[in-house]
Amino acid sequence: MEDVVVLDQVSKFYKDFKLDRISFSVKKGFIHGLIGRNGAGKTSTIKLLMNLIKPDEGSIRIFGLDNREHGKEIRQRIGFVYADNHYYEDLTLEKMKRVIASFYHNWDEQAYRRYLGMFDLPADKKIKHLSKGMKMKYSIALALSHHAELIIMDEPTSGLDPVVRREILELMSEIIQDENKTVLFSTHITSDLEQVADYITFIHDGHIQFSLTKDEVMEKYTLVKGRTDLLDPDTRKPFIGLRETPVGFEGLSDNPKLVFELFGNQAIYERPSLEDIMVYTIKFNHHAR
Amino acid sequence: MNILISNSANEPIYEQIKRQIKESILRGELNEGDLLPSIRQLAKDLHISVITTKRAYDDLEKEGYIATVVGKGSFVAGQNREFLREKRLRWIEEKLAEVVAESKALNVSLPELIEMLKLLYEEPPNEGKR
Numbered sequence: 001m002e003d004v005v006v007l008d009q010v011s012k013f014y015k016d017f018k019l020d021r022i023s024f025s026v027k028k029g030f031i032h033g034l035i036g037r038n039g040a041g042k043t044s045t046i047k048l049l050m051n052l053i054k055p056d057e058g059s060i061r062i063f064g065l066d067n068r069e070h071g072k073e074i075r076q077r078i079g080f081v082y083a084d085n086h087y088y089e090d091l092t093l094e095k096m097k098r099v100i101a102s103f104y105h106n107w108d109e110q111a112y113r114r115y116l117g118m119f120d121l122p123a124d125k126k127i128k129h130l131s132k133g134m135k136m137k138y139s140i141a142l143a144l145s146h147h148a149e150l151i152i153m154d155e156p157t158s159g160l161d162p163v164v165r166r167e168i169l170e171l172m173s174e175i176i177q178d179e180n181k182t183v184l185f186s187t188h189i190t191s192d193l194e195q196v197a198d199y200i201t202f203i204h205d206g207h208i209q210f211s212l213t214k215d216e217v218m219e220k221y222t223l224v225k226g227r228t229d230l231l232d233p234d235t236r237k238p239f240i241g242l243r244e245t246p247v248g249f250e251g252l253s254d255n256p257k258l259v260f261e262l263f264g265n266q267a268i269y270e271r272p273s274l275e276d277i278m279v280y281t282i283k284f285n286h287h288a289r
Numbered sequence: 290m291n292i293l294i295s296n297s298a299n300e301p302i303y304e305q306i307k308r309q310i311k312e313s314i315l316r317g318e319l320n321e322g323d324l325l326p327s328i329r330q331l332a333k334d335l336h337i338s339v340i341t342t343k344r345a346y347d348d349l350e351k352e353g354y355i356a357t358v359v360g361k362g363s364f365v366a367g368q369n370r371e372f373l374r375e376k377r378l379r380w381i382e383e384k385l386a387e388v389v390a391e392s393k394a395l396n397v398s399l400p401e402l403i404e405m406l407k408l409l410y411e412e413p414p415n416e417g418k419r
Contacts, residue, residue: 030339173333194296198338213340215303271299 002028003061004150004182005049010058012044017206019044021058024201024211026150029179031172033193034186035274036203037282042186043083045203046154049184050080062150076105079143081136081153089128093121093138104146115141133164140171151175153185157192165189169196190274200274204282221277222256225249226267235262241280252280290318290325294335302337306345314354314365315373325355325363 005026012019019041026032036042047053048060051071060067062074087096093116101107116123119137121130130138136156143151151172157165172183173196187193193200193214201211210217224239228249236242238258239251252272253259260269272280290313294305313319325331328346332339346363349355354373356366392402 169336170333173329173336176339177329177333179329195336196332196338198340214338215301215341215344219301 004028004063005184006061007045007048008059008061010048010055010060012048012053013056017041017044019048020206022203022206022208023058024208026182026184027199028182029176030198031176031183031196032185032199032201033197034184034201034203035188035190035193035278036186037188037278040203041206042188042203043154046152046184046186049152050078051075076146077149079146079148079151081139081143081151081156083155083158087127087135087139090126092124092126093130094123096127097123097142100142101145106147108145108147111147112141112145115144133160136160136164136168140168144175149181151181151183151185153183155186155188157187157189165192172196190278194274202278202281209281217274217277218271220254220256221272222253222259223270223272223276224251224253224259224263224267225270226263230263230266238262241284243280243284252276252284292331292335294337303341303345303348306331306335306342307348310345310349311354311373315377319365321365321367323365325365327362 003025007022007024010019010022017039022041022045034042034045044053048055049062049067051067051074054068063077065074067074088099091099097112101109101112115121119134119141121134121138121141127135127138140153140156143153156168160168169192172185175181175183197214199212200214200217202209212220221240226249228244228246231242231244231249238253238255240254242249242251256269259267290310292306292309294302296302298305300308310319310325319325325346326334328342329339332342335342346355346357350357350363350366353366355363357363388402397405
């Protein structure tokens with residue numbers, strides 16, 4: 001499968017935070033989710049991709065091109081949706097569109113009109129009078145109207161109600177009906193990914209925790225529940241995170257075979273949700289790292 | 290053809306798709322040459338990832354149930370239904386042979402085994418259990 005984006009050992013140092021040798025790739029024709037808690041490095045990673053900040057180390061290739069050397073060309077082929085509204089609030093949708101359209105060689109007015117209709121967006125209203133969900137839809141309509149091959153969205157669903165969120169996820173599936181198009185989006189709402197995402201990259205504290213297909217993630221981990229007396233220094237080892245209470249323990253392991261050998265039928269095994277995986281990795285992590 | 294996916298079942302989603310397409314073929318709801326939904330369309334309709342539907346289709350193709358023609362889509366393969374049924378029956382036979390061997394090892398008599406089988410056969414299907 002073809003790589004649309006390749007990050008190779010990319011680092012970015014800030015005063016109190018660093019992105020530490022980030023490597024992962026995004027495959028053409030799929031929906032790729034970037035998860036992590038707020039402040040984990042999702043937005044910084046996206047800014048690096050968009051060439052809005054410069055990496056201190058490593059390289060980024062998009063469409064096979066170096067993104068610093070070919071920044072302008074790459075940008076024409078990307079549709080970018082920001083987390084927050086970054087448009088002039090006092091302009092109408094129509095006027096703002098004219099500004100945006102002028103940046104793109106491939107602007108497709110017909111496509112734009114179609115999305116406007118699909119999302120029920122009023123062209124002559126001022127942006128400041130749109131609801132949060134409407135603003136996001138407007139942003140998406142603009143991103144989709146210049147034949148972009150790669151759609152990058154930074155937290156497109158955050159702060160939106162479930163109905164609008166579902167619409168946006170549906171739209172992502174719609175976009176990749178064309179197998180030459182790719183969607184990369186970040187979110188901290190893991191249930192967004194549980195359904196439509198093909199690939200998941202989990203960023204924690206500036207590191208890549210994993211970058212796998214969703215099916216691989218789901219098969220890799222198991223959630224174990226059992227009596228506290230089953231735990232001892234040895235049986236604790238296969239757990240990534242453990243939560244212990246007086247009435248039992250619950251733990252996440254990435255070695256389902258080993259935990260089954262250890263506990264057999266004495267424990268309960270469940271398929272963890274992405275949220276379980278995230279929380280146990282971050283919060284109940286008992287290994288020194 | 291209908292495909293119903295349970296997110297809470299233990300059976301992986303690609304297995305659920307595979308099983309239901311196979312059943313549709315065996316029941317004759319899908320016939321040789323029928324066009325299946327595209328991998329991407331099915332993923333969209335079921336709200337699941339493209340990789341999952343692709344995996345199900347790849348497996349079905351390997352097992353001879355469907356054939357994919359580049360640029361045209363996936364079709365129900367030309368294997369006749371009798372043959373597929375035959376294949377599945379052979380699979381059941383193999384499993385039963387295992388059960389019989391295990392029963393003999395545990396001194397379970399034939400009437401006892403038949404009684405167990407009868408109970409299981411008449412029990413309503415339980416998808417969540419494996």
